[in-house]
Structure formats: C-alpha cells, structure tokens
Amino acid sequence: MSFTPLLHHAEATAHLSRDPVMREVMARVGELGVLTPTPDPFGTLIRxxxxxxxxxxxxxxxxxxxxxxxxxxxxxxxxxxxxxxxRGVGLSWAKVRTVKAIAEAAQTGAVDFDHLATLPDEEIIAELTPLHGIGRWTVEMFLMFALARPDVFSMGDLALRQGLARLHPHLQSYEVMELWQPYRTLAARYIWADNARVKGGGEPVGSL
Known part of the structure; x- marks a missing residue:
C-alpha cells in the first residue's frame, strides 16, 4: 500500500476543510506536520x-x-x-513480556515485519493483536504514526471519543466518520492537538 505522504496530506487537509466544524479546529491549531512511514516497523513498534x-x-x-x-x-x-x-533500563514487567512476545513473533515468522506494511489496516490489526500486551488501540497508533495510514480513527481513545462529542454533539459517531473518511487519521490528530491547546499535552503518549 504505497502513497505519497505530502500529496495525501494536502488532499486530507482539503477534504476535512469541507466540514465547517473541523475547518474551525484546523484554523485554531494551524498546520500539522506530514507523517511518513517508518523504514523499521519492528523497531518502531518496540519503541x-x-x-x-x-x-x-x-x-x-x-x-x-x-x-x-x-x-x-x-x-x-x-x-x-x-x-x-x-527491567533495569526502565521497562515494567508487563512491557518486558510484550517486547519479548513481539521479538519472538518476528524471529519465528509469526509476524513478517518486513512485509507488514504491504497489508491492509485490518489485516495488520489481526496480525498484531494476538501478541501479549498488544491491543487494538496500540495497533491503531502504530498504523497512524509508524505506517502513516491515512484513514485510522481509534474509538478506543477516550480523547477522540470526547472530541467527537464536543465537535459534533448532534451527530452519531458513524455519521462523523463518514464526513471525515478517507482521511480520519488527520482528523484524529487535529482533535488531539485541539485538546492540547486547552488542557496541555499533545498526541498520544507513545506516538512517533
């Protein structure tokens, strides 16, 4: 699944601007940087x-x-x-078990990290979520920030759900998703950035 990040970013910005509410958010936040796919999916997931x-x-x-x-x-x-x-470098036991599980999957070929980026989003989720400590939210963040997939929106992220309710209180979530598809990743980033203006912080901890 190849694409030109800069071109998709420009297309995503133009598409989201058609929603007057999101257009106001984008004006408040300003331009966000272009996400590019990582050359090292394994190392990026570990990080x-x-x-x-x-x-x-x-x-x-x-x-x-x-x-x-x-x-x-x-x-x-x-x-x-x-x-x-x-543990001595600062990992919790839970994270030790998770990075070991990722490493074992890579070594045995249970997950082919060299070809992972060629798969559709849902197949990547299906590949990674069986690993110890890896849930759908983790993989969705990986899809967004490591693989730069353009149409990911994590309903498991509390800040995003709250952002949906705040920006479009009179619409159902699926209706908002239809407005923003196929560029929901950038919409999610704008919601996080808009939240940060008020509360401090930024994109999810652990994002790259």
Missing part, C-alpha cells in the same frame, strides 16, 4: 510499546537506555536479554 503511558521525555530516556543496553534493537538482541536486565 511505541516501551513509551506508552509515559511522558515524551521519560519515553525517550528509556528507549535510549534500551538501545545502549542492546546495541541494536532486534528480535535476537531482545530475546537474548534477560528480563531483569530489561
């Missing part, structure tokens, strides 16, 4: 998992210590590393 539920600064610090400890973030180095050593 996303290690950074979840942490501040951006804490997530970066732990990932830096992980890289220093492993030398290279790969299935082999993760599986060779003892759990206590991974």
């Amino acid at each position: 996303s998992v290690t950074g979840q539920q942490l501040s951006v600064k804490a997530a970066a610090s732990i990932h830096a210590r992980l890289v220093e400890h492993l030398g290279e973030v790969s299935p082999e180095t993760l599986l060779r590393s003892e759990g206590e050593a991974l």
Whole structure:
C-alpha cells in the first residue's frame, strides 16, 4: 500500500476543510506536520510499546537506555536479554513480556515485519493483536504514526471519543466518520492537538 505522504496530506487537509466544524479546529491549531512511514516497523513498534503511558521525555530516556543496553534493537538482541536486565533500563514487567512476545513473533515468522506494511489496516490489526500486551488501540497508533495510514480513527481513545462529542454533539459517531473518511487519521490528530491547546499535552503518549 504505497502513497505519497505530502500529496495525501494536502488532499486530507482539503477534504476535512469541507466540514465547517473541523475547518474551525484546523484554523485554531494551524498546520500539522506530514507523517511518513517508518523504514523499521519492528523497531518502531518496540519503541511505541516501551513509551506508552509515559511522558515524551521519560519515553525517550528509556528507549535510549534500551538501545545502549542492546546495541541494536532486534528480535535476537531482545530475546537474548534477560528480563531483569530489561527491567533495569526502565521497562515494567508487563512491557518486558510484550517486547519479548513481539521479538519472538518476528524471529519465528509469526509476524513478517518486513512485509507488514504491504497489508491492509485490518489485516495488520489481526496480525498484531494476538501478541501479549498488544491491543487494538496500540495497533491503531502504530498504523497512524509508524505506517502513516491515512484513514485510522481509534474509538478506543477516550480523547477522540470526547472530541467527537464536543465537535459534533448532534451527530452519531458513524455519521462523523463518514464526513471525515478517507482521511480520519488527520482528523484524529487535529482533535488531539485541539485538546492540547486547552488542557496541555499533545498526541498520544507513545506516538512517533
């Protein structure tokens, strides 16, 4: 599934501007950067998992210590590393189990990370959610920020659900989704950014 990120970003911006409510949000927030697909889906998913539920600064610090400890973030180095050593760089036991599960899936071929980006969104979700500690929300963030998929909107994200209710209180969620398809990823990013203007923060912790 190949596309030109800059072209899709421009198309997405134009499409979302047709919704007067979203157009106001976009005017308040300003231009958002263009997302581009990662060249390393495996390493990016590991980084996303290690950074979840942490501040951006804490997530970066732990990932830096992980890289220093492993030398290279790969299935082999993760599986060779003892759990206590991974705990020592700052990972919780839950995250240790998750990164080990991802590494094992990559090493055994249960998940082919080299070809993962060629699959449709729902197939990627089906590939990754059986792994320990990987839920649909995690994969949806991965689709958005690692693979730069243009039409992902996580209904499992509380801030997004609240944003829908705030922006379009008189519409059902499926009606709003129809308005924003096929560029719901950018719509989600604008909702997070608009929330940040009022509450502080930004895009989801762990996003890349």
